[in-house]
Amino acid sequence: MNREAEGLVWHLGDWVISNTVITTWLIMLGFGLLALLLRLSGYQKPSSLHNALEAVLVAIETAVADVVPAAAVRRVLPFVxxxxLFVLAANLVGLLPEMHAPTRDLSATAALAMLVFLSTHWFGIRAHGLGGHLKHYCQPSVILLPFHIISEITRTLALAIRLFGNMMSLEMAALLVLLIAGFLVPVPLLMLHVVEAVIQAYIFGMLALIYIAGALESNEPDSSNREENL
Structure with a gap:
């Protein structure tokens, strides 16, 4: 099979490094360099970049504060x-020449969904302890335990497939339009891509936030006190 059709870049025995992996590493490297640059530049004279990033952070913090308990905002904010930001960058990187959005690869969206799944239980256990977190799966009756487990699995799968399906269909639609109309409509097409990328990143992040908030919900009489002590 053609290597380009498979999206393969490099082999190391049984290990395969694909375009998705390379692009993901580049995005993480970009964020790391940006953070280092901002740290080295200092905050004595904030630049327009500092102000823009601060506005983005304030907007995200406001969204988090509207969903999760006030005591948990600072704890949840870094992950969310x-x-x-990563999902947004991954969605938009497909606009660059010869680049493809990692989120059009099901393996990438499945990894992101698994991170959300694990973080949900991590925050829930930190807030209520292992017993308290597991207890809510048996409420209001232990009979509902299998249904809660199925719900956890299906919503994780839906999170991965929704992002993958939307980004894959977006890139396929853009390719079809370019094949039919050539480059006569590049600007509207780019605007559509940007809008859809932002929307999909917002939906993915908001669903993750809602799942985490659900795990943080008080399910024990003394959970509010425990939350303050964490």
């Missing part, structure tokens, strides 16, 4: 903000 990183997730939101």
């Amino acid at each position: 903000a990183t997730l939101w």
Whole structure:
């Protein structure tokens, strides 16, 4: 099979490094360099970039504060903000020549969905303890335990497939339009891509935030006190 058709870049025995992996690493490297640059530049004279990033962070913090308990905002914010920004960058990178959005690859969206799944239980266990977190799966009756487990699995699958399906269909639609109309309509097409990329990143991040908030919900009489002590 053609290597380009498979999207393969490099082999190391049984290990395969694909375009998705390379692009993901480049996005993480970009965020790392940006953070280092901002740290080295200092905050004595904030630049327009500082102000723009601060506005983005404030907007994300406001969204988090509207969903999760006030005591947990600072704890949840780093993960949710990183997730939101990464998914947005991954969606938009497909606009660059010879680049493809990692989120059009099911393996990438499945990994992101698994991170959300694990983080949901991590935050829930930190807030209520292992017993308290597991207890809510048996409420209001232990009979509902299998249904809660199925719900956890299906919503994780839906999270991965929704993002993958939307980004894949977006790139396929853009390719078809370019094949039919050539480059006569590039600007509207780019605007559509940007809008859809932002919307999909927002939906993914908001669903992750809602799942985490559900795990943080108080299910024990003394959980509010425990939350303040964390």
